[in-house]
Amino acid sequence: MSGFIPVNEPLLNGNEKKYLVEAIETGWISSEGPFIKQFEEKFANYIGRKYAVAVCNGSVALEAAVEALNLEKGGEVIMPSFTIISCAAAVIRAGLTPVLVDSDPLAWNMDVNQLESKITSKTKAIMVVHIYGLPVDIDPIVEIAQKYGLKIIEDAAEVHGQTYKEKKCGSFGDISIFSFYPNKHITTGEGGMILTEDETLAEKCRSLRNLCFQPQKRFLHEELGHNFRMTNLQAALGVAQLERIDEFTEIKRNMGKKYTELLENISFIQLPLAKTAYAENIYWVYGIVLKPEIEVSAEIIMQKLNEKGVGTRPFFLGMHEQPVFHKMGLFKNEKYPVAENLVRKGFYIPSGMALTDEQIKIVATKVREALYECV
Numbered sequence: 001m002s003g004f005i006p007v008n009e010p011l012l013n014g015n016e017k018k019y020l021v022e023a024i025e026t027g028w029i030s031s032e033g034p035f036i037k038q039f040e041e042k043f044a045n046y047i048g049r050k051y052a053v054a055v056c057n058g059s060v061a062l063e064a065a066v067e068a069l070n071l072e073k074g075g076e077v078i079m080p081s082f083t084i085i086s087c088a089a090a091v092i093r094a095g096l097t098p099v100l101v102d103s104d105p106l107a108w109n110m111d112v113n114q115l116e117s118k119i120t121s122k123t124k125a126i127m128v129v130h131i132y133g134l135p136v137d138i139d140p141i142v143e144i145a146q147k148y149g150l151k152i153i154e155d156a157a158e159v160h161g162q163t164y165k166e167k168k169c170g171s172f173g174d175i176s177i178f179s180f181y182p183n184k185h186i187t188t189g190e191g192g193m194i195l196t197e198d199e200t201l202a203e204k205c206r207s208l209r210n211l212c213f214q215p216q217k218r219f220l221h222e223e224l225g226h227n228f229r230m231t232n233l234q235a236a237l238g239v240a241q242l243e244r245i246d247e248f249t250e251i252k253r254n255m256g257k258k259y260t261e262l263l264e265n266i267s268f269i270q271l272p273l274a275k276t277a278y279a280e281n282i283y284w285v286y287g288i289v290l291k292p293e294i295e296v297s298a299e300i301i302m303q304k305l306n307e308k309g310v311g312t313r314p315f316f317l318g319m320h321e322q323p324v325f326h327k328m329g330l331f332k333n334e335k336y337p338v339a340e341n342l343v344r345k346g347f348y349i350p351s352g353m354a355l356t357d358e359q360i361k362i363v364a365t366k367v368r369e370a371l372y373e374c375v
Helices: 016-026 034-047 058-069 085-093 138-148 199-209 232-242 245-263 298-307 323-327 337-345 357-374
Strands: 051-055 076-080 097-101 123-129 151-155 175-179 192-196 286-290 346-349
Touching (some): 034 051, 034 192, 034 232, 051 058, 051 232, 058 085, 058 151, 058 175, 058 192, 076 085, 085 097, 085 123, 123 138, 138 151, 192 199, 232 245, 245 357, 286 337
Parallel strands (some): 076 123, 123 151, 151 175
Antiparallel strands (some): 051 192, 175 192, 286 346
């Protein structure tokens, strides 16, 4: 579609090509190239963690992280319903049961006030998922985890560069993960990172990502691992992208500010919070939620925007409404009204790193047109 503005376009005009050429010309294109170690060390230093383990995507970063914790089979992990399916899948594949909480209606993150009521004798961990650019209120979760002896798994996939009370997101969990999918603040095409302060956990994750090969007897296996390796080509992109993380963070915040200025006087929509008491929004994506009194669904608005040449994406469908989990006997008859409203009334508009100011104005104009045509 001529002139179509996609929901995401990455910015790759730094040292990405230079480092990729270096990787190709040296022949280091596999998971054993030098950019892997560089990316791990630089990213760990940026977040403020001792250890980083690069993997092939964010979903497997979650799987390896949960598996490495070696939580008791049959145990429970508390997590938000409103998130991507990778979070629940990682818990289930580790032989654990996800226990869901609803979202805060303004910040869209898990409602911390619901956590303690969900804890049972089976609870082993809390999975914190920072949603769409604002961090979860971490301090109360840390207190609860310490009180009950629970692990914290921190999914920081959507908050590259974000801080909670001036400390980097991704530095709070016993184990934390990031994703480097193309729509993230920094990208490696596909890719992920696991971070921890625990050397034993880091070594476990390194083993799990590499088929549990043993240093002395490579093909003698004591455990079953996975091929979760990141390639040197991906890591080359990551090193180049990481060089500009502060610049990218500022680009995203400026995008959010401009959208808000252009859309804030539409009375029947809810825009992202600009800030909370503990963080300023980093706008991984710019989401819009139709207010409850509006009968039209987000899907109708999205269809209209597509006709107008503007890409959109729906919000996450809550875990408790996923057919695959119902087939497993999970979450039957559970209701989480905030999560349900967000998926039915929420969507996000073009939010990519390469989005121009002119495109932001065009998108805002088309959003306004679509809303008034449909409501």
